Amino acid sequence: MTIEKLVAELGIAEAPEYWQTHWAEYQDWKSSGGCGVEPGEIVGDAYQVFDLPRECIPQVEDVCAVIRANPVLTELAGLWHYLLFHMPDTRALGEDVLASPVGILGERAPLFHVAVLVSDTEDALQAFRMIGVSDQIALDSLMQCGSQLVDYHQRCGVYGMKYLGWMRNYFNAKMFRLGRLVFNSNTYTWGFHVYRNKTTGELKTLLAAGNKYRTDGLADGCNGILDPDAWTSEMEVVGRNARGNPVVPDARADRETVTLDLAVWEPIITPGDSMIEIHIPPASSGGRMAWEECAASYREALDFFPIHYPELNFSAFTCWSWLLDPSLSKILPPESNIVKFQSPFHLLPVCSNDAQCYDLVFGDGAAVSTVTPKTSLQRAIVDYVCAGNRMRGAAGFITMEEMDALVR
Template sequence: MNNTFLFDTGLTDHHLALIKDRYNQVKELPLHRVLVEKSIVLLEEQDNKALFLLFDQGFKELGPLYPLVLMYAVYPSIVALYTHLGISDAVRQATLSDTGLWVKTYENQHRGLTGLDRYGWICRDLCAKVLRLGRLEFEQDPFRFPYSIYYDRQLMRYRAFAQDSLVCTDGGYIGNSSGSVTGAGSWSTTCSSDDTLLFAHEVDQGLGIISRTPIEIPLADLTNICTKDTLVLSVHIPEGEPLTPSLVDASFSLAQAMYSPTLFVCDSWLLDPELSLVLPPESNICHFMQRFKKFPVSFSTPQIYERVFGFGATQSDIEAWECTTSLQKKVQAHILGGGIFRTMGGYIPAPVGT
């Protein structure tokens, strides 16, 4: 099991020695035994939310290394689940390699101390709710954004409309994660329909903003593709390899073959159209961003801050940052010049390319 655990997770022999040492310290504890027994049951049920609570309890009561200890203790059950679901060893290894990335992040943030605090995400990997297929990760779940997406048969294109009562900024973005909007000129969306017409605010899917003026559209022209809670395939972008168009194309093809989704959906700093003002159009990031039809999403802090500069970075931190990469320098210069970055949502109709 040791070799499989290391190969799958991307951890090192040093990590394994730490984990086994801690395991020997806790293996007779009643709490550890209960957490292991319950985790095995929840893995069989693929209940990542309940599994998270167990990992969280272990982290809080037995320390930051314990989530890795618990993962090690139940690893045969993790492998058995993937096998039962017919998921290949290669996909399992690619998916669970997230563990090594997050352990490295923890070590960088805690002066070399080994631990894992992103177990909420890792539990989705352990339960095979998220799978890495090539460069990207995919997760089948309900559409959770306040929009309805249609295919307009007359115009032969996809269109997105905001749901009712969204509070928007003057520029057509929606409020932060608590729903509040600051600044003058805020307004709210309206959305209604009868037997023949839809009356709603359309989303500019190039800029990712909501039009302030609602319009009427004949329902007879529209095919409903997606509303809240429609099952879609969420796209996640792990750190690591470049987002080259060929790698991204290959990932979408693998996901299409495995899941046959209606829509691919993503929310990320990588979808922000503002990136086109700081990066060349032929860059991998711009190529990726331009694949998606965009819509605004709620957020507290732009995701680009943590992903480009580090977790916890604020705008004031970034303005004084000693930049070490070209992307940091470009983002910093844009912010100092008054530019605003946002986390952005978007979708791609499936199959990709249609």
């Protein structure tokens, strides 16, 4: 089948650029025998490896049968299988690249992702073995796929999967579940420079130059709000001084610049450094997020990353999430797990919005003005928002030194 025919049969206007770029190599891979798995086939141990809920199995088998019987779906499933498990370029794939074939599959469409998922396990497990990671950690990590299905079911009422392109980071052994939390290595690219006072150990974060902030100290455009009086951050290192706008508490930017004497302040986090990113699996796959469990995960990560990435010198743990919204520590009691999770982070003002918070607290697309809150967090958010406030996401970091002192 040609890519033009595939696109026409799927009823979409145009093939995503990624399909076009990789179509020829996919066809070559297929004609040289592929990996021996036919699209729509379910690999024997896939349900266990990805920890899929048993109740979804008849539905997955049903959609796989539909795929095998339809040449267009067979071609699409084959292409996705190649992109996810065999393509040499290992970057995460965007949602546009893996948009379900709704036109053909109708209400079964969210299961198409799952059908492609269950077509391979060996390549995913092999990716972990190649970097010396145990099968146990591989299985703990890959079970995030099953957790996605459970989560999707809870939020949408049917089985399906979103973010399969992001889950590719698991198949490629880039994301590791170590106890309660998930981690991956990444390069720090955020617009913040962190300095440490050589004598007192105090940290100061300066904004990179050239970003716009509102007069309330939040990133211009945060929650879609642009400020006509927005100001632009400055940052320069001249001689023995670094001058710039600091980050102040509540994850806000300060318009007043400060000057740091570099004989006293040393840079400890700068763009290009290596970071350990933190991700938080939902309660459906890990239960509540007790601090002791997070601390145990951090301890594991402190040991794991230097072993498996000996060439990297990590500067910090980082996270970007609705869970780091500083408002949460004002509206939740101090004993809340979210507040305890947030507390050791140095919070940073990033351009974000309230969508992730609403999706993960009230369900996809729920309107805060009409929901009936069931948990104390839902009640607290509804009250906070009805009083005229907005939720947001924030980024944060914990230096390696701080993490070591915190959990060892």
